[in-house]
Amino acid sequence: MSLDLCEALIYDYGCPGRGAHSQWPAAEAAPPAIPAALKRKQRAALPEVSELDALRHYTRLSQLNFSIDTHFYPLGSCTMKYNPRACNAAAMLPEFLGRHPLASARHSQGFLSCMYELQEMLQEVTGMQGVALTPMAGAHGEFAGVAMIRAYHRARGDLKRNEIIVPAAAHGTNPATATMCGCVAREVAVGADGDVDIQALRAAVGPQTAGIMLTNPSTLGVFERRIEEVAQIVHDAGGLLYYDGANLNAILGKVRPGDMGFDVIHMNLHKTFSTPHGGGGPGAGAVGVGPRLLPLLPQPIVTRTVEEGQPHYRWLDAHDLPLSIGRLAGFMGNAGVLLRAYVYMRMLGRAGMSRVGEFATLNSNYLHKRLQQAGFTAAYPQRRASHEFILTLKPQLQELGVSAMDVAKRLLDFGFHAPTTYFPQLVPECLLIEPTETESKETLDAFVAAMSEVLREAASTPEVLRTAPHRMPVRRLDDVRAARELDLAHRPAVLG
């Protein structure tokens, strides 16, 4: 394409009276019967464009994105791995697309059987006793999980437990979820080796402890080695253990949260089970629980009975699940995403599951090693990397005045999406790098080469980094201005 990469607003293509006419139903003969007071007086300022205008505009916009399908995308904590096209094709079969969420059992057995088997497979792979599929992203699953923890204590009359312990390195959704569930997030420190500070944990637990939220491997990219001890301490204090499944990819098929002692877990199906991230979503954050929380699972859940020798599937809802924390979505959640996860799991199968964890870890440790050899500073050099690892650019910032953000932006010029920057906040000037198992050694080697070149530039021409990127449609954007002089909608629209 031409290198003139900026693309006008869709409104700029508009013109009064233009339209994608073949998309419009015929005009009705009689005007719709709406009381005058309730009628819209002025047409909404939507674009007025032809079908070709719209198609061309959004096609061109798409080309301005980096994505897994076009670029290596080692965004730590996000598990940007290949989203198999078969999953999309299967989920978009016309019968699935056309099925109404409230359709009769007669027109639902195919879909429900997939959901039932998905529940079963997710239980098996996590070591939990029950699974509910409704939550529509990881944070939504976290909400379900913590709400169950609260409901559990409440059901036992244990009303004071309103503290959720989170390690300092936890993902922001963890404390935010605690708050949404009416709890207080209490941070515990992490030791220099990346593991939770056991002393601090002991000090933190007590009769106010509702539970702890952990991801293991943690967001520091290391496996919490004393997980059994952590579980013991929290359980002994009367709290429950919540597993943030964002990092499940690292250990898939190798170790199960249920076996580690977790009582409840959410899975990011859009990460571990490779459904598309769609430029921000959709996700799916199915939750799994151990025996204690089983009756509290959110509705609905698919059940299987055998009627006249035939399996029959149906939803369990409020009537069947009186202790449930309730309903978390207008219908059953992101069904289409769940279908994609189901197909992915069926393709991988039993053996494929553990290969995910194995090769994600292999790629990560290889990159960890190579980048250290290339001169980067690892945050936890003495530890095994899990599926991801952290570099810190603190030395470069101090010596060369080049920040993690500068490195990230410069990487874009080399055709690599940047790693996650400045998360976890615990590690200064950090890059969190997650290659995933679907990338080849060549790609990793090319990434090492680019990182090495950036490091050379940091020493020789640091200004190039500070003003990067240079080969993208725009150079570094002014975030301060964006927040100060808010421009959140095209003007005519605001007049709407």
Next chain:
Amino acid sequence: MSLDLCEALIYDYGCPGRGAHSQWPAAEAAPPAIPAALKRKQRAALPEVSELDALRHYTRLSQLNFSIDTHFYPLGSCTMKYNPRACNAAAMLPEFLGRHPLASARHSQGFLSCMYELQEMLQEVTGMQGVALTPMAGAHGEFAGVAMIRAYHRARGDLKRNEIIVPAAAHGTNPATATMCGCVAREVAVGADGDVDIQALRAAVGPQTAGIMLTNPSTLGVFERRIEEVAQIVHDAGGLLYYDGANLNAILGKVRPGDMGFDVIHMNLHKTFSTPHGGGGPGAGAVGVGPRLLPLLPQPIVTRTVEEGQPHYRWLDAHDLPLSIGRLAGFMGNAGVLLRAYVYMRMLGRAGMSRVGEFATLNSNYLHKRLQQAGFTAAYPQRRASHEFILTLKPQLQELGVSAMDVAKRLLDFGFHAPTTYFPQLVPECLLIEPTETESKETLDAFVAAMSEVLREAASTPEVLRTAPHRMPVRRLDDVRAARELDLAHRPAVLG
């Protein structure tokens, strides 16, 4: 995307033993029973890549293309108009994709009814008496048409007629087709006004005349005004008239080849009826005939009968069409393309048909006028433009040393695909410009602005044009070297 737009060969991603495993069937237990002498000894040097490698590579390659969906593409004679996505969606319904070409009548009525109706609609819109859908592109249709002309004369014992008259401006496929049909192409001159030189035509016809191939409007972008006289002359001489339908878009719904006196016609469904051009194809070149050639149509043709009150569709083949020129495709031609054309015609409907011709002509005449106002030289300024028109850069070449090719290449930098260059060969330094009816006035205006800027550059900085393009993945390619030092396949493959 990053501006580093070059993409390695798919072979460069390869690595022995790698593969898109989930696409492969399981290995068979028993080795296939093939006599040793007939067995392949060494595996073919095909790429060995993962599914992600392949997906990413071809996605990235795609981004290096200009296309209708991303750019204005005024490639004259090619009718690059919007290819509605609905046509694709309908043609790709699973039942259509899965239908075997030799399927039983029972599993064919839906498809055949579409084909039958397509035949009928094409007859109506061209004014012909019969249509056969098999030819797979315009040139293939031309072959069918000229073969019918030859067969017609032969059937009448008129064996000497082996000359096909073509105007000097004809598309290369016309004379090439004449040759393929065992004829000799005889050129007639075109007058200064763009119409065929009637005197020259009279001189050219005779007992050796098999027929004449014309496109009207011609490739000069003007309507052959004396078409009735041309028809009279050729018919009087015992020849038949062939209509090259590449330019049908210009007159769709306004005037019909059958009414102009043509005996046989091919239609470029990939132009007039907006099926995708696919980076070179597929096309579809259905042929239509008047009464004289009806029995000669290529097989197969769909027919409709009524059985027990129900319409029934079936193929007519060699048994039903004893005088047919025969079979021109392994099966019935580009069925999927024909379905797209059918859907397009159904969406447009009766009124939509003539709007195609009207607005294609409006856009063309508007651009013709604006570009002349901007300082370009029209080849036929005194004539109405049809759906396309010609500029000549001869003045610029003489005065500034800037060629039509230079202008074409520089246009790419402005995000516009170049017009057709150096065709028709008759007009020196020509650009053949066809905007089509699906482009908006804004787009045309933007194109005029770019052309004007290029013209300014031609005067001020001609070197910029001569070395253009500058903002594309590659600069001007060395065609001479390409032809001299032939490199037509990646080396390992040749070893295969």
Next chain:
Amino acid sequence: MPFIPHTGPEVQQMLATIGVSDIDALFDEIPETLRVRSLERIPEGMNEQQVMQLMQERARQDGRPINFIGAGAYEHHIPSAVWSIITRGEFYSAYTPYQAEASQGTLQSIYEFQSMITALTGMEVANASMYDGATAVAESCLMAVRANRRSQSSRILLSRSVHPHYRAVVQAMTSNQSLKLEEQAIVRERGTTDAAALASLAGQDLTALVIQQPNFFGLLEDVDALCDWAHAQGAVVIAVVNPTSLALLKPPGQWGARGADIVVGDGQPLGCPLSSGGPYFGFMATRQEYVRQMPGRIVGRTVDLDGRPGFTLTLQAREQHIRRGKATSNICTNQGLLMMAGTIYMAMMGAVGLERVAAACMARTAELVAALTRLPGVRLGFNGARFHEAVLQFDRPVAPLLDALAAAGIEGGLDLAPWYPELGPALLVCATEMRSSADIATYAAALGKALATVRAA
């Protein structure tokens, strides 16, 4: 190995670089006792061919009934171009646009989406999507508590005419905080919010009033009066709207004297297939003054180092990844791809196309109601002005009738009995622009037959 590109020699090289002998050694920090032994309940893997055949078989089981259910998910025509664009890898397989320079496609699309949603709702600002309409309502209640500084009570009034699933979600998602949800009665004969009952609360400390328009029964509420009444009480007005209906109905930004304060809804009708309930997307718009209380991603237009316009995530200080426990919400991953579908859908339909859709739905539903109420034992539930759904009252339980219809390949509507027992046998039906007169005749004939065979109450 499905989706894993490594070859044996490569693995060996990589292990050598790392300095371990096998992959298992990389897991040596995991206590041996915890290692998974096997995953019995996971079946063997399948290749793509097998899994596609399996899924086609499953899909075939569900068939393609003619659908007359609405109730929050509506079968509309979706231009083929919409999903052919959003399944392009660049949209489908990208993530949250954290690196703005490498995500201008997504960012600009969101900005355009925000522009269109504000235009449609008549509000000033919008976010980049919530999970769905129901969770958007829940978030709007939490937001109202933050936004309404004058109110101390955290009392939220929800009419019983709000979608029952939405009410359930609000309940589940707010019950752990101090919110007090209060269900407001509806007028039995009219099916709309009981203004008189509301009036009795006048003068009390109320945080917010939730108004759904059209309401769950498809009826039009007197939004001006409700909105003004709530504002008079110092309550924030939360509007829950169907986006298609906004082509014809007064935008919430113009309700009453001051307009609604927060507008939410499910964007599903804008380009999302029914797909068993999701993925859809929730939308949320509000006044500029409340923008810092709004959850979710927001994109702003700004400039780059060279002064060129560009787009970036903004006001991130509201979000969990910056503000952690003090964020406006825990939402992180949203429904970006569906928001894209909505954006392209709105661009292609424009205001006029959307009006046509809305009018067609209303006409088809009117035709359906006329056809069905011609049958003995079926009458219209409520007489008021409505959008594209209607409640039908029956003289016998609805469930067996729906079974009979399903057997005839028709999804006849939603049995209201579990949700509104007070209505007696009642069915909520919907006909969008997708239902032809022939479909409606088929339904009427099948229902007639079912009524003749299924025993009356």
Next chain:
Amino acid sequence: MPFIPHTGPEVQQMLATIGVSDIDALFDEIPETLRVRSLERIPEGMNEQQVMQLMQERARQDGRPINFIGAGAYEHHIPSAVWSIITRGEFYSAYTPYQAEASQGTLQSIYEFQSMITALTGMEVANASMYDGATAVAESCLMAVRANRRSQSSRILLSRSVHPHYRAVVQAMTSNQSLKLEEQAIVRERGTTDAAALASLAGQDLTALVIQQPNFFGLLEDVDALCDWAHAQGAVVIAVVNPTSLALLKPPGQWGARGADIVVGDGQPLGCPLSSGGPYFGFMATRQEYVRQMPGRIVGRTVDLDGRPGFTLTLQAREQHIRRGKATSNICTNQGLLMMAGTIYMAMMGAVGLERVAAACMARTAELVAALTRLPGVRLGFNGARFHEAVLQFDRPVAPLLDALAAAGIEGGLDLAPWYPELGPALLVCATEMRSSADIATYAAALGKALATVRAA
């Protein structure tokens, strides 16, 4: 106006610029008498929703029978990624890469395709596609006449074991030139080309011999002997091959002592759906020495002004747009998009995947043959080595049996009676990797039932 963006005011401005009063004035050069009055037989237009509903209805009429027909079009698994890539606008809606700098995506893909086809066939050069396999054979015959400078006769020998449709196409497409096509007999018991009959032509002036491998009956010809014999006569050898089979079978470039000279075939098995017969693509490969006689587009790798590698159309002097009446062919638009499908398919399958496909097809067909020949009245037609098709002989006419199978949702194969009456009642069947053992059992059961009810001859 479908697909036309113009508004009334714009039209007026444009007309004013041109200087005419209405659009009709732009057609004033067309004689009034010729103007179209109306197009009665074109129905009224439909919007996308209506046309999709219509097409779904038509598609439903055709259903999804279990297919056992091959005969030149084979039902293979196609990775979902293939069509999701090639329907990207940049490939789908571009045209012939005349402007190389704006078409590197297509050009590089073609170069890769040429590389893969040469690898698969064992040849040196390949073109960028012909219309289909049949027309590729016809073009190869014309090419052979040009390439074989030693031969004056233009005599082309085609075995009767070559696909009958292909022979018909060669006939139709070469009959206007001086070519003399001669059909060669097959050995009745073996179903392969009769070498003895051929031998009788030894020493004559022969231009080319066409060998199909596997032949129309799925049988393997003795290609080494045929190839060497033809070369000994000074004839050019044209190989017609199934690309899937080449994963297992000796590539034509290695047939006999010198290898075939021109290799053609239908690329359909490489990623093209059955789709009622097209679009597919023909492929053609040859020796470097014949490249200037080859029809069709060819892409070469070269460099740009800066020395960067890039791709461009080359050897265009062979083509109609340059050479006009002296071109190697009149072909212009080809089957580019399908060639792309083939390229991506081959990249994903690789040699090993293609081997697996080929082996699976052979195994399934063997299983099918075993199952069907277990039925009374059914026996195997020919005993020789075969690829993935087989001829079955019946004791009664095949047509009524096929009707009965079709009624049971099975497309049972191709009745050979119209093409090979000499074989008596014979059926050509095929089972690719898409047919499961369950499918085969279903077929066997249905055929058993049909045999029991349909009267024997």
